[in-house]
Amino acid sequence: MTRRWFGSVRSRATLAATLVVAVALLAAGAAVLLSLRSDLTGQAESEAASAARAVAVELSDGRPYDKLTGLDEDDRPVQIVDERGRVVAVSEDLERVTGTGADTARPGDPGGRAGGDADDDADDSDDANGSDGPDDDAAPRGEVDSDTDFSTGTATIDGTTADYRFAAVEVEFEDRGKFTVYAGAPLAAERSAVGTATTAMLIGFPLLLAVVAGATWLVTRRALSPVEGIRREMAAITASEDLARRVPVPATHDxxxxxxxxxxxxxxxxxxxxxxxxxxxxxxxxxxxxxxxxxxxxxxxxxxxxxxxxxxxxxxxxxxxxxxxxxxxxxxxxxAGERPGDARFDLGALAREHAEGRAGVTVTADEVPVAGSRAQVGRVLTNLLDNARRHARSAVTVGVRAEREWAVVAVADDGDGVPEADRERIFERFVRLDEARSRDDGGAGLGLAIARDVAVRHGGTLTVGRAPAGGALFELRLPRAR
The missing domain is CATH 1.10.287.130 (Signal transduction histidine kinase, dimerisation/phosphotransfer (DHp) domain)
Structure with a gap:
Protein backbone atom coordinates (compact mmCIF):
# COMPACT_ATOMS: atom_id res chain seq x y z
CA MET A 1 0.00 0.00 0.00
CA THR A 2 2.84 2.37 0.88
CA ARG A 3 4.62 1.59 -2.37
CA ARG A 4 1.44 2.23 -4.34
CA TRP A 5 0.91 5.55 -2.53
CA PHE A 6 4.42 6.76 -3.34
CA GLY A 7 3.93 5.61 -6.93
CA SER A 8 1.29 8.30 -7.42
CA VAL A 9 2.33 11.61 -8.97
CA ARG A 10 -0.19 13.37 -6.74
CA SER A 11 1.29 11.88 -3.56
CA ARG A 12 4.87 12.65 -4.63
CA ALA A 13 3.92 16.23 -5.51
CA THR A 14 2.17 16.65 -2.15
CA LEU A 15 5.14 15.22 -0.26
CA ALA A 16 7.62 17.38 -2.17
CA ALA A 17 5.60 20.57 -1.63
CA THR A 18 5.19 19.81 2.06
CA LEU A 19 8.90 19.14 2.50
CA VAL A 20 9.87 22.33 0.69
CA VAL A 21 7.49 24.41 2.80
CA ALA A 22 8.67 22.65 5.97
CA VAL A 23 12.32 23.46 5.21
CA ALA A 24 11.40 27.05 4.38
CA LEU A 25 9.39 27.40 7.60
CA LEU A 26 12.19 25.93 9.70
CA ALA A 27 14.72 28.28 8.15
CA ALA A 28 12.41 31.28 8.54
CA GLY A 29 11.51 30.30 12.10
CA ALA A 30 15.14 29.92 13.09
CA ALA A 31 15.96 33.28 11.53
CA VAL A 32 13.05 34.96 13.35
CA LEU A 33 14.02 33.45 16.70
CA LEU A 34 17.67 34.41 16.29
CA SER A 35 16.73 37.93 15.23
CA LEU A 36 14.25 38.31 18.09
CA ARG A 37 16.75 37.00 20.60
CA SER A 38 19.49 39.25 19.23
CA ASP A 39 17.27 42.34 19.31
CA LEU A 40 16.03 41.74 22.85
CA THR A 41 19.50 40.87 24.10
CA GLY A 42 20.82 44.03 22.48
CA GLN A 43 18.10 46.01 24.19
CA ALA A 44 19.06 44.46 27.56
CA GLU A 45 22.73 45.23 26.91
CA SER A 46 21.85 48.85 26.16
CA GLU A 47 19.93 49.16 29.41
CA ALA A 48 22.67 47.45 31.41
CA ALA A 49 25.40 49.58 29.83
CA SER A 50 23.46 52.77 30.54
CA ALA A 51 23.00 51.80 34.20
CA ALA A 52 26.62 50.70 34.66
CA ARG A 53 27.99 53.84 33.05
CA ALA A 54 25.75 56.07 35.19
CA VAL A 55 27.10 54.44 38.36
CA ALA A 56 30.65 54.61 36.99
CA VAL A 57 30.32 58.35 36.33
CA GLU A 58 29.06 58.96 39.87
CA LEU A 59 31.88 56.82 41.24
CA SER A 60 34.47 58.69 39.18
CA ASP A 61 33.21 61.98 40.62
CA GLY A 62 34.26 60.76 44.04
CA ARG A 63 30.76 60.15 45.41
CA PRO A 64 30.69 57.80 48.44
CA TYR A 65 29.30 54.29 47.92
CA ASP A 66 26.27 54.89 50.11
CA LYS A 67 25.31 57.92 47.99
CA LEU A 68 25.46 56.22 44.58
CA THR A 69 21.96 56.54 43.10
CA GLY A 70 22.35 53.40 40.97
CA LEU A 71 22.57 51.26 44.10
CA ASP A 72 19.11 52.34 45.28
CA GLU A 73 17.16 50.53 42.52
CA ASP A 74 15.43 47.46 43.85
CA ASP A 75 15.02 45.53 40.57
CA ARG A 76 18.45 46.12 39.02
CA PRO A 77 21.55 44.31 40.37
CA VAL A 78 24.63 46.55 40.65
CA GLN A 79 27.98 45.43 41.97
CA ILE A 80 31.28 47.31 42.36
CA VAL A 81 34.47 45.25 42.53
CA ASP A 82 37.99 46.55 43.13
CA GLU A 83 41.02 45.45 41.17
CA ARG A 84 41.73 42.67 43.72
CA GLY A 85 38.31 41.14 43.14
CA ARG A 86 36.75 42.31 46.37
CA VAL A 87 33.13 43.48 46.38
CA VAL A 88 33.08 47.05 47.71
CA ALA A 89 29.45 47.95 47.07
CA VAL A 90 26.22 46.30 45.87
CA SER A 91 22.65 47.38 45.18
CA GLU A 92 19.96 46.95 47.79
CA ASP A 93 18.45 43.48 48.38
CA LEU A 94 21.04 41.79 46.14
CA GLU A 95 21.66 38.41 47.75
CA ARG A 96 23.62 36.46 45.16
CA VAL A 97 25.05 37.07 41.70
CA THR A 98 26.85 35.00 39.04
CA GLY A 99 28.53 36.00 35.82
CA THR A 100 30.33 39.08 37.13
CA GLY A 101 33.57 37.45 38.22
CA ALA A 102 32.78 38.02 41.91
CA ASP A 103 30.02 35.64 42.87
CA THR A 104 29.58 36.94 46.41
CA ALA A 105 27.18 39.80 46.73
CA ARG A 106 28.12 41.45 50.04
CA PRO A 107 30.71 44.23 50.42
CA GLY A 108 34.02 43.25 51.93
CA ASP A 109 34.02 39.70 50.51
CA PRO A 110 36.93 38.80 48.26
CA GLY A 111 34.70 37.01 45.81
CA GLY A 112 36.75 33.83 45.81
CA ARG A 113 39.83 35.62 44.40
CA ALA A 114 43.10 36.51 46.09
CA GLY A 115 42.67 39.99 47.50
CA GLY A 116 46.17 40.69 48.90
CA ASP A 117 47.52 40.30 52.44
CA ALA A 118 45.72 40.79 55.73
CA ASP A 119 47.01 44.31 56.26
CA ASP A 120 45.67 45.44 52.92
CA ASP A 121 42.32 43.91 53.68
CA ALA A 122 42.20 45.73 57.00
CA ASP A 123 43.19 49.03 55.44
CA ASP A 124 40.47 48.82 52.83
CA SER A 125 37.72 47.52 55.08
CA ASP A 126 36.30 50.92 55.77
CA ASP A 127 36.10 51.83 52.11
CA ALA A 128 34.57 48.51 51.26
CA ASN A 129 31.75 49.03 53.73
CA GLY A 130 31.18 52.57 52.54
CA SER A 131 31.64 54.09 56.02
CA ASP A 132 34.74 56.03 55.12
CA GLY A 133 34.45 56.40 51.37
CA PRO A 134 35.50 59.46 49.43
CA ASP A 135 33.48 62.63 49.77
CA ASP A 136 32.46 65.00 47.05
CA ASP A 137 35.01 67.71 47.92
CA ALA A 138 38.26 65.90 48.80
CA ALA A 139 38.33 62.74 46.70
CA PRO A 140 40.23 62.87 43.43
CA ARG A 141 38.32 62.18 40.26
CA GLY A 142 38.68 58.89 38.40
CA GLU A 143 38.70 58.09 34.69
CA VAL A 144 35.81 56.07 33.20
CA ASP A 145 36.86 53.55 30.54
CA SER A 146 35.07 54.02 27.20
CA ASP A 147 34.81 50.27 26.56
CA THR A 148 31.97 48.15 27.90
CA ASP A 149 32.13 44.39 28.38
CA PHE A 150 29.09 42.14 28.56
CA SER A 151 28.35 38.81 30.21
CA THR A 152 25.33 36.71 31.07
CA GLY A 153 24.56 35.50 34.55
CA THR A 154 21.98 35.29 37.32
CA ALA A 155 21.11 37.44 40.28
CA THR A 156 19.03 36.80 43.38
CA ILE A 157 17.17 39.90 44.56
CA ASP A 158 14.97 39.68 47.63
CA GLY A 159 14.77 35.89 47.26
CA THR A 160 13.93 35.88 43.54
CA THR A 161 16.50 34.52 41.06
CA ALA A 162 16.42 35.55 37.40
CA ASP A 163 18.69 35.74 34.35
CA TYR A 164 20.46 39.04 33.59
CA ARG A 165 22.70 40.56 30.97
CA PHE A 166 25.55 42.34 32.80
CA ALA A 167 27.55 45.31 31.55
CA ALA A 168 31.00 45.98 33.02
CA VAL A 169 32.53 49.49 33.03
CA GLU A 170 35.93 50.20 34.57
CA VAL A 171 36.82 53.32 36.63
CA GLU A 172 40.48 53.99 37.42
CA PHE A 173 41.79 56.27 40.23
CA GLU A 174 45.43 57.28 40.57
CA ASP A 175 45.55 56.63 44.32
CA ARG A 176 42.92 53.96 44.83
CA GLY A 177 43.43 51.76 41.79
CA LYS A 178 40.87 50.31 39.38
CA PHE A 179 37.22 49.54 40.10
CA THR A 180 34.73 47.66 37.93
CA VAL A 181 31.05 48.52 37.96
CA TYR A 182 28.67 45.68 37.03
CA ALA A 183 25.03 46.51 36.25
CA GLY A 184 22.46 43.99 35.03
CA ALA A 185 19.33 44.22 32.88
CA PRO A 186 16.76 41.42 33.13
CA LEU A 187 16.44 38.89 30.27
CA ALA A 188 12.91 37.93 31.25
CA ALA A 189 11.41 39.76 28.26
CA GLU A 190 13.82 38.02 25.89
CA ARG A 191 13.13 34.59 27.41
CA SER A 192 9.38 35.19 27.37
CA ALA A 193 9.29 36.50 23.79
CA VAL A 194 11.45 33.67 22.46
CA GLY A 195 9.40 31.11 24.36
CA THR A 196 6.13 32.55 23.08
CA ALA A 197 7.40 32.66 19.49
CA THR A 198 8.69 29.08 19.75
CA THR A 199 5.35 27.86 21.11
CA ALA A 200 3.49 29.67 18.35
CA MET A 201 5.74 28.09 15.72
CA LEU A 202 5.38 24.61 17.21
CA ILE A 203 1.61 24.98 17.01
CA GLY A 204 1.33 26.98 13.80
CA PHE A 205 3.87 25.23 11.61
CA PRO A 206 2.18 21.77 11.70
CA LEU A 207 -1.18 23.40 10.98
CA LEU A 208 0.30 25.35 8.07
CA LEU A 209 1.98 22.21 6.72
CA ALA A 210 -1.32 20.36 6.94
CA VAL A 211 -3.01 23.16 4.98
CA VAL A 212 -0.23 23.11 2.36
CA ALA A 213 -0.42 19.32 2.03
CA GLY A 214 -4.22 19.38 1.71
CA ALA A 215 -4.20 22.21 -0.83
CA THR A 216 -1.47 20.55 -2.90
CA TRP A 217 -3.35 17.24 -2.82
CA LEU A 218 -6.57 18.86 -4.04
CA VAL A 219 -4.86 21.02 -6.67
CA THR A 220 -2.84 18.14 -8.12
CA ARG A 221 -5.91 15.91 -8.06
CA ARG A 222 -7.83 18.44 -10.08
CA ALA A 223 -4.89 19.08 -12.41
CA LEU A 224 -4.29 15.37 -13.02
CA SER A 225 -7.93 14.33 -13.42
CA PRO A 226 -7.74 14.87 -17.23
CA VAL A 227 -4.66 12.63 -17.29
CA GLU A 228 -6.65 9.90 -15.59
CA GLY A 229 -9.36 10.37 -18.20
CA ILE A 230 -6.75 10.00 -20.95
CA ARG A 231 -5.39 6.86 -19.26
CA ARG A 232 -8.83 5.27 -18.99
CA GLU A 233 -9.62 6.00 -22.64
CA MET A 234 -6.26 4.61 -23.77
CA ALA A 235 -6.91 1.47 -21.73
CA ALA A 236 -10.33 1.15 -23.40
CA ILE A 237 -8.76 1.65 -26.85
CA THR A 238 -6.18 -1.02 -26.09
CA ALA A 239 -8.85 -3.44 -24.91
CA SER A 240 -11.19 -2.82 -27.82
CA GLU A 241 -8.44 -2.38 -30.49
CA ASP A 242 -10.61 0.40 -31.92
CA LEU A 243 -8.10 2.94 -33.21
CA ALA A 244 -10.89 5.23 -34.39
CA ARG A 245 -11.56 6.31 -30.81
CA ARG A 246 -9.87 9.43 -29.38
CA VAL A 247 -9.00 10.57 -25.87
CA PRO A 248 -10.84 13.57 -24.36
CA VAL A 249 -9.11 16.94 -24.73
CA PRO A 250 -9.60 19.25 -21.71
CA ALA A 251 -10.41 22.91 -22.34
CA THR A 252 -7.47 24.10 -20.19
CA HIS A 253 -5.01 24.91 -23.00
CA ASP A 254 -2.13 23.68 -20.85
CA ALA A 336 10.43 -1.20 -40.45
CA GLY A 337 12.72 1.84 -40.43
CA GLU A 338 15.82 0.27 -41.99
CA ARG A 339 18.66 2.82 -42.02
CA PRO A 340 20.02 3.58 -45.51
CA GLY A 341 23.67 3.59 -44.45
CA ASP A 342 26.27 6.32 -45.00
CA ALA A 343 28.37 5.09 -47.94
CA ARG A 344 29.58 7.86 -50.32
CA PHE A 345 29.09 7.48 -54.08
CA ASP A 346 28.81 9.60 -57.21
CA LEU A 347 25.17 10.11 -58.16
CA GLY A 348 26.08 11.11 -61.74
CA ALA A 349 28.05 7.92 -62.33
CA LEU A 350 25.22 5.86 -60.86
CA ALA A 351 22.70 7.51 -63.22
CA ARG A 352 24.89 6.80 -66.26
CA GLU A 353 25.30 3.20 -65.10
CA HIS A 354 21.53 2.57 -64.86
CA ALA A 355 20.76 4.37 -68.11
CA GLU A 356 23.37 2.45 -70.07
CA GLY A 357 21.89 0.18 -72.75
CA ARG A 358 18.42 1.71 -72.63
CA ALA A 359 17.15 2.83 -76.03
CA GLY A 360 16.11 6.45 -76.38
CA VAL A 361 17.63 7.56 -73.05
CA THR A 362 19.98 10.57 -73.00
CA VAL A 363 22.07 11.31 -69.90
CA THR A 364 23.72 14.58 -68.88
CA ALA A 365 25.29 14.03 -65.47
CA ASP A 366 27.70 16.04 -63.36
CA GLU A 367 29.81 14.52 -60.61
CA VAL A 368 27.76 15.01 -57.44
CA PRO A 369 28.65 12.98 -54.30
CA VAL A 370 25.86 11.76 -52.01
CA ALA A 371 25.75 9.43 -49.00
CA GLY A 372 23.42 6.54 -48.30
CA SER A 373 22.55 3.16 -49.77
CA ARG A 374 23.88 2.88 -53.30
CA ALA A 375 21.62 -0.10 -54.03
CA GLN A 376 18.46 1.66 -52.86
CA VAL A 377 19.21 4.88 -54.77
CA GLY A 378 19.98 2.77 -57.82
CA ARG A 379 16.59 1.11 -57.39
CA VAL A 380 14.98 4.57 -57.43
CA LEU A 381 16.74 5.43 -60.69
CA THR A 382 15.69 2.11 -62.23
CA ASN A 383 12.05 2.63 -61.25
CA LEU A 384 12.04 6.19 -62.63
CA LEU A 385 13.63 5.11 -65.90
CA ASP A 386 11.23 2.17 -66.26
CA ASN A 387 8.25 4.44 -65.61
CA ALA A 388 9.52 7.12 -68.05
CA ARG A 389 10.25 4.58 -70.81
CA ARG A 390 6.83 3.02 -70.37
CA HIS A 391 5.05 6.36 -70.97
CA ALA A 392 7.46 8.06 -73.40
CA ARG A 393 6.71 8.31 -77.09
CA SER A 394 10.31 8.33 -78.23
CA ALA A 395 12.80 9.93 -75.83
CA VAL A 396 13.77 10.05 -72.14
CA THR A 397 16.28 12.54 -70.76
CA VAL A 398 18.20 12.22 -67.48
CA GLY A 399 20.07 15.11 -65.88
CA VAL A 400 22.16 15.14 -62.70
CA ARG A 401 23.30 18.46 -61.20
CA ALA A 402 24.28 20.10 -57.93
CA GLU A 403 21.92 22.76 -56.60
CA ARG A 404 23.26 24.38 -53.41
CA GLU A 405 23.08 21.68 -50.72
CA TRP A 406 21.09 19.29 -52.92
CA ALA A 407 21.96 16.70 -55.53
CA VAL A 408 19.17 16.75 -58.13
CA VAL A 409 18.22 14.01 -60.61
CA ALA A 410 15.67 15.02 -63.28
CA VAL A 411 14.03 12.26 -65.37
CA ALA A 412 11.76 13.58 -68.16
CA ASP A 413 9.81 11.92 -70.98
CA ASP A 414 7.84 13.18 -73.99
CA GLY A 415 4.66 11.31 -73.20
CA ASP A 416 1.26 12.60 -72.09
CA GLY A 417 2.42 13.59 -68.59
CA VAL A 418 0.60 13.23 -65.26
CA PRO A 419 -2.59 15.21 -64.58
CA GLU A 420 -2.07 17.74 -61.81
CA ALA A 421 -4.82 16.18 -59.68
CA ASP A 422 -3.03 12.81 -59.71
CA ARG A 423 0.54 13.98 -59.07
CA GLU A 424 0.46 12.87 -55.42
CA ARG A 425 -1.77 9.87 -55.90
CA ILE A 426 0.70 8.11 -58.21
CA PHE A 427 3.10 7.71 -55.26
CA GLU A 428 0.57 5.58 -53.36
CA ARG A 429 1.09 1.86 -53.34
CA PHE A 430 -0.66 -0.31 -55.96
CA VAL A 431 -2.01 2.75 -57.80
CA ARG A 432 -2.26 2.68 -61.61
CA LEU A 433 -3.66 5.68 -63.43
CA ASP A 434 -4.27 3.81 -66.70
CA GLU A 435 -6.67 1.07 -65.60
CA ALA A 436 -7.05 -0.13 -69.23
CA ARG A 437 -3.32 -0.79 -69.43
CA SER A 438 -2.34 -4.45 -69.33
CA ARG A 439 -1.01 -5.75 -66.02
CA ASP A 440 2.11 -7.02 -67.74
CA ASP A 441 3.00 -3.61 -69.14
CA GLY A 442 1.91 -1.57 -66.17
CA GLY A 443 3.47 -3.49 -63.32
CA ALA A 444 2.03 -3.75 -59.82
CA GLY A 445 2.02 -0.03 -59.02
CA LEU A 446 4.82 -0.20 -56.46
CA GLY A 447 7.73 1.40 -58.34
CA LEU A 448 6.99 5.06 -57.58
CA ALA A 449 5.90 4.29 -54.01
CA ILE A 450 9.23 2.57 -53.41
CA ALA A 451 11.11 5.45 -55.04
CA ARG A 452 9.51 8.09 -52.80
CA ASP A 453 9.98 6.00 -49.63
CA VAL A 454 13.68 5.57 -50.41
CA ALA A 455 14.07 9.30 -51.12
CA VAL A 456 12.43 10.21 -47.80
CA ARG A 457 14.60 7.69 -45.90
CA HIS A 458 17.67 9.41 -47.37
CA GLY A 459 16.45 12.84 -46.21
CA GLY A 460 15.33 13.89 -49.67
CA THR A 461 12.20 14.33 -51.78
CA LEU A 462 10.65 12.97 -54.98
CA THR A 463 8.15 15.11 -56.90
CA VAL A 464 6.55 15.12 -60.33
CA GLY A 465 5.78 18.04 -62.62
CA ARG A 466 5.53 18.87 -66.31
CA ALA A 467 8.50 18.38 -68.61
CA PRO A 468 9.46 20.90 -71.32
CA ALA A 469 8.49 18.33 -73.96
CA GLY A 470 5.03 18.01 -72.41
CA GLY A 471 5.52 14.73 -70.59
CA ALA A 472 6.23 13.98 -66.93
CA LEU A 473 9.26 15.39 -65.11
CA PHE A 474 10.34 13.53 -61.97
CA GLU A 475 12.84 15.31 -59.71
CA LEU A 476 14.77 13.38 -57.06
CA ARG A 477 16.54 15.58 -54.50
CA LEU A 478 19.07 14.10 -52.10
CA PRO A 479 21.36 15.90 -49.63
CA ARG A 480 24.88 16.37 -51.00
CA ALA A 481 27.62 14.57 -49.11
CA ARG A 482 29.86 16.94 -47.16
Missing part, protein backbone atom coordinates in the same frame (compact mmCIF):
# COMPACT_ATOMS: atom_id res chain seq x y z
CA UNK A 255 0.38 20.82 -20.95
CA UNK A 256 -2.32 18.22 -20.28
CA UNK A 257 -4.40 19.52 -23.18
CA UNK A 258 -1.35 19.42 -25.44
CA UNK A 259 -0.67 15.86 -24.23
CA UNK A 260 -4.21 14.87 -25.21
CA UNK A 261 -3.85 16.49 -28.64
CA UNK A 262 -0.52 14.75 -29.21
CA UNK A 263 -2.04 11.45 -28.10
CA UNK A 264 -4.89 11.87 -30.58
CA UNK A 265 -2.41 12.72 -33.32
CA UNK A 266 -0.47 9.58 -32.46
CA UNK A 267 -3.67 7.52 -32.53
CA UNK A 268 -4.57 9.02 -35.91
CA UNK A 269 -1.12 8.20 -37.29
CA UNK A 270 -1.35 4.70 -35.85
CA UNK A 271 -4.81 4.22 -37.33
CA UNK A 272 -3.55 5.43 -40.71
CA UNK A 273 -0.54 3.14 -40.50
CA UNK A 274 -2.64 0.12 -39.60
CA UNK A 275 -5.12 0.90 -42.34
CA UNK A 276 -2.29 1.34 -44.82
CA UNK A 277 -0.83 -1.95 -43.68
CA UNK A 278 -4.19 -3.67 -44.15
CA UNK A 279 -4.56 -2.25 -47.65
CA UNK A 280 -1.00 -3.25 -48.38
CA UNK A 281 -1.62 -6.84 -47.32
CA UNK A 282 -4.87 -6.98 -49.28
CA UNK A 283 -3.32 -5.47 -52.42
CA UNK A 284 -0.23 -7.65 -52.12
CA UNK A 285 -2.40 -10.75 -51.80
CA UNK A 286 -4.37 -9.67 -54.85
CA UNK A 287 -1.24 -8.94 -56.88
CA UNK A 288 0.40 -12.21 -55.90
CA UNK A 289 -2.71 -14.24 -56.64
CA UNK A 290 -2.69 -13.50 -60.38
CA UNK A 291 0.86 -14.63 -61.29
CA UNK A 292 0.65 -17.59 -58.95
CA UNK A 293 -2.68 -18.70 -60.46
CA UNK A 294 -1.36 -18.19 -64.00
CA UNK A 295 1.81 -20.10 -63.23
CA UNK A 296 -0.13 -22.95 -61.61
CA UNK A 297 -2.48 -23.18 -64.58
CA UNK A 298 0.40 -23.39 -67.05
CA UNK A 299 2.15 -26.02 -64.98
CA UNK A 300 -1.02 -28.10 -64.64
CA UNK A 301 -1.62 -27.91 -68.39
CA UNK A 302 2.00 -28.81 -69.04
CA UNK A 303 1.74 -31.77 -66.70
CA UNK A 304 -1.37 -33.08 -68.47
CA UNK A 305 -0.33 -32.10 -71.99
CA UNK A 306 3.42 -31.55 -72.28
CA UNK A 307 3.08 -30.43 -75.85
CA UNK A 308 0.92 -27.48 -74.75
CA UNK A 309 3.33 -26.21 -72.07
CA UNK A 310 4.09 -22.48 -72.56
CA UNK A 311 7.59 -22.18 -71.11
CA UNK A 312 7.98 -18.54 -72.09
CA UNK A 313 4.75 -17.61 -70.28
CA UNK A 314 5.78 -19.61 -67.21
CA UNK A 315 9.16 -17.90 -67.11
CA UNK A 316 7.49 -14.47 -67.53
CA UNK A 317 5.09 -15.15 -64.65
CA UNK A 318 7.94 -16.43 -62.51
CA UNK A 319 10.03 -13.30 -63.16
CA UNK A 320 7.05 -11.09 -62.45
CA UNK A 321 6.38 -12.99 -59.22
CA UNK A 322 10.03 -12.66 -58.22
CA UNK A 323 10.03 -8.90 -58.93
CA UNK A 324 6.84 -8.39 -56.96
CA UNK A 325 8.23 -10.35 -54.00
CA UNK A 326 11.42 -8.24 -54.07
CA UNK A 327 9.35 -5.04 -54.12
CA UNK A 328 7.23 -6.19 -51.19
CA UNK A 329 10.33 -7.17 -49.23
CA UNK A 330 11.93 -3.76 -49.83
CA UNK A 331 8.76 -1.97 -48.76
CA UNK A 332 8.62 -4.08 -45.60
CA UNK A 333 12.22 -3.12 -44.76
CA UNK A 334 11.49 0.56 -45.38
CA UNK A 335 8.37 0.43 -43.20
Missing amino acids: EVARLALTTNETLAALESSVERQRRFVADASHELRSPIASLRTQLEVGAAHPELLDLDGAVTDTVRLQTLAADLLLLARLD
